[in-house]
Amino acid sequence: MPHICIIGAGVIGLTTAWRLAEDGHQITLIDGGEQAASGASHANGGQLSYHYIAPLADAGMPLKALGWLLQSDAPMRWQPAADLAQWRWLWRFLLACNTATHQRNLLKLWQLAMHSRLQMRDFAALPHADYARQCNGKLVVFRSAAGFAAARRGMTALARLGAEQQALDGAACLALEPALAAVAYRLAGGIFTAAEEVADCLQFCQKLEARLLTLPNVRLRYRTQATGFGQHQGRIDSVQLDHGDAIACNHVVIAAGCHSPALARLLGDRLNLYPLKGYSLDMPAGAQPPTVSITDADHKILYAPINGRLRVAALADLTGMDDSLDPQRLQSLTRRIAADMPMAGKLPHARPWAGLRPATPDGLPLIGKGRYDNAWYNTGHGALGFTLAAGSADLLARRIAGEQEPASLRGLFQPG
Ligand SMILES: Cc1cc2nc3c(=O)[nH]c(=O)nc-3n(C[C@H](O)[C@H](O)[C@H](O)COP(=O)(O)OP(=O)(O)OC[C@H]3O[C@@H](n4cnc5c(N)ncnc54)[C@H](O)[C@@H]3O)c2cc1C
Numbered sequence: 001m002p003h004i005c006i007i008g009a010g011v012i013g014l015t016t017a018w019r020l021a022e023d024g025h026q027i028t029l030i031d032g033g034e035q036a037a038s039g040a041s042h043a044n045g046g047q048l049s050y051h052y053i054a055p056l057a058d059a060g061m062p063l064k065a066l067g068w069l070l071q072s073d074a075p076m077r078w079q080p081a082a083d084l085a086q087w088r089w090l091w092r093f094l095l096a097c098n099t100a101t102h103q104r105n106l107l108k109l110w111q112l113a114m115h116s117r118l119q120m121r122d123f124a125a126l127p128h129a130d131y132a133r134q135c136n137g138k139l140v141v142f143r144s145a146a147g148f149a150a151a152r153r154g155m156t157a158l159a160r161l162g163a164e165q166q167a168l169d170g171a172a173c174l175a176l177e178p179a180l181a182a183v184a185y186r187l188a189g190g191i192f193t194a195a196e197e198v199a200d201c202l203q204f205c206q207k208l209e210a211r212l213l214t215l216p217n218v219r220l221r222y223r224t225q226a227t228g229f230g231q232h233q234g235r236i237d238s239v240q241l242d243h244g245d246a247i248a249c250n251h252v253v254i255a256a257g258c259h260s261p262a263l264a265r266l267l268g269d270r271l272n273l274y275p276l277k278g279y280s281l282d283m284p285a286g287a288q289p290p291t292v293s294i295t296d297a298d299h300k301i302l303y304a305p306i307n308g309r310l311r312v313a314a315l316a317d318l319t320g321m322d323d324s325l326d327p328q329r330l331q332s333l334t335r336r337i338a339a340d341m342p343m344a345g346k347l348p349h350a351r352p353w354a355g356l357r358p359a360t361p362d363g364l365p366l367i368g369k370g371r372y373d374n375a376w377y378n379t380g381h382g383a384l385g386f387t388l389a390a391g392s393a394d395l396l397a398r399r400i401a402g403e404q405e406p407a408s409l410r411g412l413f414q415p416g
Contacts, residue, residue: 027217253376
């Protein structure tokens with residue numbers, strides 16, 4: 001069987017390894033980190049958000065983003081840099097900010113999300129596949145009447161695709177989720193999706209890793225950085241490592257999150273992917289934790305009950321490859337949580353974390369091959385990597401095998 005070297009042991013690389021190993025391939029999965037999921041997959045929001053897949057790029061976004069530039073605690077922040085990749089990303093992002101493109105891409109992401117949901121069931125059915133998965137529903141709340149009205153219009157489009165959602169007024173939001181008590185009087189309403197799930201992405205990655213380690217056709221190597229590629233007669237035949245050695249392979253898969261463009265450049269491919277830094281806080285549940293996942297649409301903050309704890313995820317900063325915790329951003333986030341959900345979690349015990357979402361300008365992941373016939377990409381999942389991982393892995397595995405792909409996904413997400 002062909003030997004496939006996968007670069008990156010985040011949720012995307014691990015699901016890809018699992019899916020390709022099931023096909024019987026020899027797999028070597030390498031990662032520069034100490035352990036699985038040391039990048040963006042480490043402490044994300046935990047949403048398996050199959051119904052909330054709308055790309056960030058939308059008609060109203062440029063105006064909204066301009067307003068945010070003037071606010072120090074805005075949900076998005078942009079730090080202009082002398083970095084061509086940033087400007088190229090922004091230009092393509094602006095081009096994608098129109099209703100027609102948004103609707104087209106939403107439909108594509110919907111197909112992939114539904115495929116992922118199906119594939120995820122296969123994993124959930126495996127023995128010892130406990131990763132704190134819960135189907136407790138998601139409530140997205142809106143403070144402005146205009147935002148709520150727009151969301152209700154969006155509901156109609158999703159209903160046509162088969163989504164089951166309910167529009168609730170402020171009082172009904174509070175009745176469903178008493179943890180909203182401090183903000184309920186300011187709510188115009190909310191949209192509730194009962195079928196949405198939540199899980200611990202790190203635990204999922206660790207379970208996958210444990211499963212992979214039991215398979216005779218899989219090798220995992222941590223603290224191993226890919227630095228280059230060897231080629232022979234127009235095909236990649238090895239991955240060069242920082243240790244000085246190399247891994248011979250028949251195919252390579254790049255699933256290196258925000259580091260994927262740098263590896264792609266070595267292969268002569270250009271990926272338009274840029275980091276969108278986000279923050280999370282994981283803390284013990286407070287006196288009144290939410291029982292459903294709540295998204296505050298106006299402040300773009302997510303509150304999720306995971307594993308008996310509270311996970312809060314927020315912010316999207318266009319500040320390059322820097323994943324350090326900015327004390328100012330962290331402070332504005334904790335202030336907001338303390339004001340809006342004072343009893344949801346024990347904030348003084350919160351563990352802060354920041355990660356880089358590998359975002360493409362139009363919100364579509366890149367799944368397929370580039371210039372070389374045997375060098376593949378599975379990357380660019382932005383804010384939806386956990387949600388889309390299982391479906392993306394299946395799609396890539398079928399492409400590598402030259403198999404027919406599901407009709408709903410045919411030809412989609414090809415890089416370049
Ligand atoms: C705050 C926040 C909240 C989020 N919330 C959600 C959510 O609720 N639901 C959801 O679906 N998604 C969410 N996401 C997005 C999701 O976490 C990402 O899309 C996903 O983790 C990306 O996975 P990945 O495997 O592509 O990248 P990563 O997890 O970053 O993994 C890439 C790996 O590649 C390795 N690597 C890089 N370069 C090399 C190299 N040269 N050699 C060897 N190894 C290398 C890195 O060490 C890293 O381990 C969130 C993200 C953030 C930041």
